[in-house]
Amino acid sequence: MGHGGSGGGGAAAAPLALLLLATLCACGGRATLRDGVADLYAGRTAAADASLARYGARVGENDRPLYLLNAALVKQLRGEYAASNRLFAEADQRVERAITMSVSREAASFLVNDQTRPYTGHPFEQPLIPYYKALNYLLLDDPAGAAVEARRLNLRLAALESSLTGSDLAREVGFLRAFAGIVYEAAGEANDALVSNRLALAAYEAAGGPPADLVAATLRLADRLGLPEVAAEIAARHPGMDPPLADAEAVVVVDAGRIPHRQSESVIVPGPEFPVRLSLPGLTGGGGGHRQVVARSATATVSAWLAVDLGAAARADLEAARGNDLARLVARLVTKEVVARKVRRDHGDVAGLLVWAVNIATEVAETRAWETLPAAIYLARLPLAAGSATVEVSVDGQMVASRSLVVEAGKFYLVKARRY
DSSP states (O other), rough: OSSOOOOHHHHHHHHHHHHHHHHHHHHHHHHHHHHHHHHHHHHHHHHHHHHHHHHHHOOOOOTTHHHHHHHHHHHHHHHHHHHHHHHHHHHHHHHHHHHSSOHHHHHHHHSSSSGGGGOOOOTTTHHHHHHHHHHHHHHHHOOOHHHHHHHHHHHHHHHHHTSOOOOHHHHHHHHHHHHHHHHHHTOOOOHHHHHHHHHHHHHHHHTTTOHHHHHHHHHHHHHHTTTTHHHHHHHSTTTTOOOOOOEEEEEEEEEEEBBEEEEEEEEEEEOOOEEEEEEEEEEEEEOOOOOOOOEEEEOOEOOEEEEEHHHHHHHHHHTTTHHHHHHHHHHHHHHHHHHHHHHHHOOOOHHHHHHHHHHHHOOOOOOOOHHHOOEEEEEEEEEOOOOEEEEEEEEEEEEEEEEEEEETTTTTEEEEEEEO
């Protein structure tokens, strides 16, 4: 049964049709991003870099941070540390701006889907931006620049404190605080290093227990700063630690495996007048993060510890956002239903059905994510004696990195590797 004339139906539904076209174009562009990610995890970093450059040349404003984060990490893996940090810096600025989203973009997300909003990164991803920037500065032998990023990292963690709860996310916080402590030590800022280490200990304790390396490093700092009461308090909580003395240290960081990627999980159910599509994000794939990582020199051998399981952090982050995702989904479905009914009432059945078709087609979950991240990060602190040294890193018995050093007392040396 008709609900008025249908002559204006096409004009009434045209804006939604344009939104559908924009959504389809964005999804098509992300296919190039996925090509780059696939190349990366096949070990083809040059091809990944090229694919991401093509994606970056056509990416829209909403997805530009997504391009920047993935491209920046590939640049780092290719040894282009300055170029990597330029991309990370732009990503950081855009994420900060996008967090204070415009009202118009928010309104569009209620008519189409969450992918019409500027990409801000998920809460567990956001502090990894200054982390990877700090890594780049250390790889460029610029500990002062790394210390600036360590401060940004700690500020970002403080801002996200309420979002990064539960053992898996607390472990990420512990790792990032501990890494900031290493950066401060490398920059000669022992007081800041001690503060960051103590925050790291608290986070790891909330996640089940801190690594021995972190306890030992914190005890050394407390002793160096002449704070026996702090050292005694830490030793009482973690007995049996006798921190070894070393002229210098090699900090070994190994990224392993592939983080799970997001997908839209959808079902169509009957609605009051039109069927509706329910879509929420899920995780699939990934893996390869659990490895045996060993660092050695001629005088010492240590096993790296699993500093953070980013795959587990991604799942915890997804679950923590589930309630908010569901509330937004319900609000959007109500909005879409109201719009479809009004168009049907004002412009007829054909127009109403067109709007309903657009609503169904555009109802997809937020599947954007920083897909070039590893599944896990391992960390080791290898003591070094002054003089010549070679640091070798093996994963599951296979050597993945080697660095020859002229070791100076009191310095830190970064050795980074990636294992797919």
